[in-house]
Amino acid sequence: MGWRALGDSAWLFVATAGEASEKFAQILRMRRQLAAVRIPQIRDLVSSFDSVAVHFDPRDGEAVMEWLRSIEIPAADEDAETSGRMHEIPLRYGDDLDKVAKKLGRTVDEVIRLHSAATYTVAAIGFSPGFPYLIGLPEVLRLPRLDTPRPVSAGSVAIAGDQAGIYPFDSQGGWHVIGQTSITLFDPQNHPPALLAPGDLVKFTAVESLRSCITISKSTSAKAHGAIEIVEAGPLTSVQDLRRYGYQSIGVTLGGAMDPIAAKVANRLLGNPEDHALLECAMLGPVLKFHRTCRIAMLGWSDHQCGRPIELAAGEVLDLRSPTIGSYAYLAIAGGIDVPQVLGSRSTDLRAKFGGHHGRRLQNGDHLEIGEALCGPPRANWHVRWPYDQSKDRTLTLRYIRGMQSEWFSPSSLEAFANSEFRISKSDRVGMRLDGPKMSRVTDAEMVSQAVVRGSIQVPPDGTPIILMAECQTIGGYPQMGHVISADIPKLARVSSGAPLRFCEVTLDEARKAWDELERDMKFLLTGLELLK
Numbered sequence: 001m002g003w004r005a006l007g008d009s010a011w012l013f014v015a016t017a018g019e020a021s022e023k024f025a026q027i028l029r030m031r032r033q034l035a036a037v038r039i040p041q042i043r044d045l046v047s048s049f050d051s052v053a054v055h056f057d058p059r060d061g062e063a064v065m066e067w068l069r070s071i072e073i074p075a076a077d078e079d080a081e082t083s084g085r086m087h088e089i090p091l092r093y094g095d096d097l098d099k100v101a102k103k104l105g106r107t108v109d110e111v112i113r114l115h116s117a118a119t120y121t122v123a124a125i126g127f128s129p130g131f132p133y134l135i136g137l138p139e140v141l142r143l144p145r146l147d148t149p150r151p152v153s154a155g156s157v158a159i160a161g162d163q164a165g166i167y168p169f170d171s172q173g174g175w176h177v178i179g180q181t182s183i184t185l186f187d188p189q190n191h192p193p194a195l196l197a198p199g200d201l202v203k204f205t206a207v208e209s210l211r212s213c214i215t216i217s218k219s220t221s222a223k224a225h226g227a228i229e230i231v232e233a234g235p236l237t238s239v240q241d242l243r244r245y246g247y248q249s250i251g252v253t254l255g256g257a258m259d260p261i262a263a264k265v266a267n268r269l270l271g272n273p274e275d276h277a278l279l280e281c282a283m284l285g286p287v288l289k290f291h292r293t294c295r296i297a298m299l300g301w302s303d304h305q306c307g308r309p310i311e312l313a314a315g316e317v318l319d320l321r322s323p324t325i326g327s328y329a330y331l332a333i334a335g336g337i338d339v340p341q342v343l344g345s346r347s348t349d350l351r352a353k354f355g356g357h358h359g360r361r362l363q364n365g366d367h368l369e370i371g372e373a374l375c376g377p378p379r380a381n382w383h384v385r386w387p388y389d390q391s392k393d394r395t396l397t398l399r400y401i402r403g404m405q406s407e408w409f410s411p412s413s414l415e416a417f418a419n420s421e422f423r424i425s426k427s428d429r430v431g432m433r434l435d436g437p438k439m440s441r442v443t444d445a446e447m448v449s450q451a452v453v454r455g456s457i458q459v460p461p462d463g464t465p466i467i468l469m470a471e472c473q474t475i476g477g478y479p480q481m482g483h484v485i486s487a488d489i490p491k492l493a494r495v496s497s498g499a500p501l502r503f504c505e506v507t508l509d510e511a512r513k514a515w516d517e518l519e520r521d522m523k524f525l526l527t528g529l530e531l532l533k
Contacts, residue, residue, distance in 0.1 A: 003068055007401060007453045007483030008058045008511040011065060014051045014404075014450070023050040024123060024135070028199050030073050039067050044248040046451040047198050048124040048475050049133070053451030055248065058486045058515040061508075087196065089166070091116070091157055091204040095177040100159070103143055112206055114138045115178065120164055120202040124449065126475035129251040129352045130168040130186025130194040133449070134202055137164050149174040155181050157204065169352060182210040186250070188342045188354045194250035226367030228333070229289040231317065233363050236282035239337050239356035242275045244345035248474040254454060255347045255355075258328045258429060258470045259493035261387050262299045264522065266332035268529055269297035269384065270309055271376020276336030277346035279362075281329045285320025286362065288331075295373060299388065300329020300494075307383035309334075309376060325388055326494035327427060334373035350429060351471055377532040386525060388494060395421065395500040398488045401511055403457060405447070405479035413439040413463075417481070422465070422501045429471040431458075432492060434501070438463030439481060449477040455484035467492065487514035 006012040013030065015023035031047040034054065038045070041060040046053045056064045093112050101108045120134035127133075137159055145160045149172040152158070156167040158175035167173060168185040185195050196202070230237075242263065243256035257263035257280055264274040279286070285301065290312045298306045301324055312318065320331070339346050339357055348356025357366060406414065422436035439459045452458070456468045458478035467484055468476075469492065484492070485506065495501075506514075 003065065004404060005061075005401060005508050006053055006404065006451060007455055008061060008486050008508060008515065010053045010055045010451065010453050011061075011068060012051055012053045012404065012451060020049070020135075024121075026073075027052050031198065033071060033073050034068075037071065039064070041067075043245050046126075046248050046474055048126070048450045049135070049448050051448075051450040053453075055451075055453070058512060059519070061512060084201075085197075085199075086201045086203065089157075089181050089183050089202055089204050090207045090210065091179045091181050092207055092210050093179040095156065095179060097178045100141075100143065100176050100178055104141065106140070111141065111178070114141055115159075115164075116204045116206050118203075120204075122196045122198050122200040122202065123163075124198055124475060125194060125196065125249065125251045126449065127165075127251060127473055128167070128169055128171060128186075129188075129247075129253075129349075130196065131251055132166055132185070132196045132200075132202070134164040134166075135162065137162055143176055145174040146176065147174075152177060153180070155183070157181055171351075180210065186352070192250070193247065193252070193343065197250070225291065227290065227292045227294065227370045228368040229291060230286055230362050230364060230366040230368070231289050232287040232321070233361065233366070234281055234284045234286040234321065237286045237362045238280055238348040238350065238360075239277050239339055239362070239368075240280040240347045241277045241345055242347075244343055244347055244349070244355070247343050248451075251474050252343065253349060253351070253471045253474060255349050255429075255471050256345065257330070257347075257493075259300075259330070259387075259490040261490040261518070261522070262328075262330050262493070263332075265384065265387065265525065266297045266299045266330045267336070268526060269299075269307070269377065270295055270332055270334040271374045271533075272332060272334065272336055276332065276371070277339060277356075278330055278332040278337060281320065281324060281331065282327060283324055285322070285324065285329060285331070287321060288318045290314060290316050290318070294370065295334035295376070297332045298329070300324045300326065304383075307385060307388075309378065326496055328493045333370050334376060335371035338369040338371045349471070375533065377529050382532070384525065386521065387490065395502055396491060396495055397502045397504050398491070399485045399504050399506045399511065399514065400455075400457065400482040401485060401506065401508060403480035403482045404450070406481050408441050408443050408445065408479050409459070409481055410440045410442050413437070413441075414481075417465070418503055418505055420502075422503075424495065424497045424499055424501065427469075427497055429469060431469050431472055432467045434465045434467070436465075439465060441479070447477050447479055449475045452476045452480065453483060455486065455489045456480045457482040457484065469493075485511040485514055487511070487518045 003011045044055040120136040124133045152173035156177045160175035243254040342355040353359035416437040422434040425435040426433040
């Protein structure tokens with residue numbers, strides 16, 4: 001079927017010919033060839049069972065496509081389906097094993113024998129960092145997923161459908177847990193961070209007990225003192241920068257600021273590089289005490305001091321507990337928040353619990369250090385309103401491109417999506433759930449998990465659209481009926497739950513033009529700030 005647009009920031013290839021094993025072999029060959037000759041514009045390659053996605057900045061889409069057309073994919077060979085790397089995973093069988101055996105009509109010993117005798121192939125890494133989707137589960141062990149996900153502990157080995165998997169972290173899961181392993185699948189301090197990769201082979205070995213527990217490297221302990229003291233942390237304040245590029249292939253989300261444009265502007269107001277770490281605040285801000293003189297800039301509150309540099313003396317307290325204009329607001333500090341880089345970013349991955357300040361939201365009593373400040377615009381009688389220049393009560397129109405599975409939905413649903421009003425009913429850093437018309441499907445086809453992008457509009461079985469946001473997974477198993485264009489995604493972080501939304505379909509060329517216009521507006525702002533120095 002060739003390459004198709006996955007929003008305006010990725011190209012997706014889906015194999016269509018042959019059996020599932022032949023499709024996987026083709027994708028693995030393609031992924032390896034692309035990785036071997038990749039150009040600088042490529043941010044990541046994410047493969048799944050029968051597809052591979054090439055991620056890039058929206059401005060580079062045409063150049064990347066020209067490169068893709070020049071690539072020759074090697075023909076099939078006998079070793080194409082695997083990397084040759086074999087991993088033996090110790091497994092203490094237990095948990096739901098009795099229930100699984102009963103559902104299958106077999107004894108516990110039979111299930112253990114069948115499961116441990118099989119050789120599995122890593123088809124994809126996703127859902128969470130290091131989580132392997134393993135194909136090769138014996139047909140006699142196949143069960144449908146649980147109706148309702150439940151808490152699953154790190155190290156759980158589980159089965160569902162025709163796959164097995166291993167949970168690297170405590171999380172919610174809808175698979176049948178049949179045991180525990182002590183193997184660490186993901187550690188951001190390791191090189192590479194993920195133990196497994198697509199094409200690797202896995203064998204499970206039954207053991208009576210596990211020698212050690214799952215461990216993830218932790219940052220050094222918090223300092224007793226720092227330039228900034230968190231007196232009251234607010235409901236969700238975290239350290240973020242722009243994004244964590246280059247690790248989606250092993251299930252690591254891009255993450256970063258929900259509103260990267262506002263984050264860039266806040267930093268630029270102080271003369272910081274746009275990717276410096278800053279504080280992201282949800283709904284309400286924190287109370288901060290400054291133990292040394294600092295220059296700050298705030299965006300996202302209605303306070304008259306927002307949008308300009310502010311000097312704070314040592315000992316001053318900043319109270320930001322007033323509501324934010326939208327869902328998220330930002331506080332930048334000259335020099336940036338000085339936390340360690342993890343996998344090339346200072347962003348906090350709240351789901352995987354690494355990066356930022358000890359991999360978590362800020363808490364009362366935390367202390368933060370700041371970096372060396374550069375020269376920026378002076379404090380004066382001016383402020384910048386952009387990008388917070390939209391009326392709070394006005395309906396937000398989001399432009400979107402049709403998705404890979406848009407034809408799975410009825411014409412009436414597609415029409416309703418483009419002509420109805422929706423409201424945000426529930427949101428977090430992973431995604432935004434919409435209230436409005438339900439999307440009905442015209443096919444019962446089973447979705448094969450494939451790459452997603454920030455802005456992908458997924459539709460689960462209940463028909464409720466969900467827009468994926470900053471901390472979304474790297475691959476997903478729900479149909480994607482569309483993709484909010486990159487230029488409009490930051491706007492979602494500037495609206496509150498319950499805000500009215502409408503959608504307008506655009507072409508890929510129109511999406512690229514909108515991105516160019518957004519970058520032009522940023523250049524205008526930077527020029528103005530340079531003139532203030």
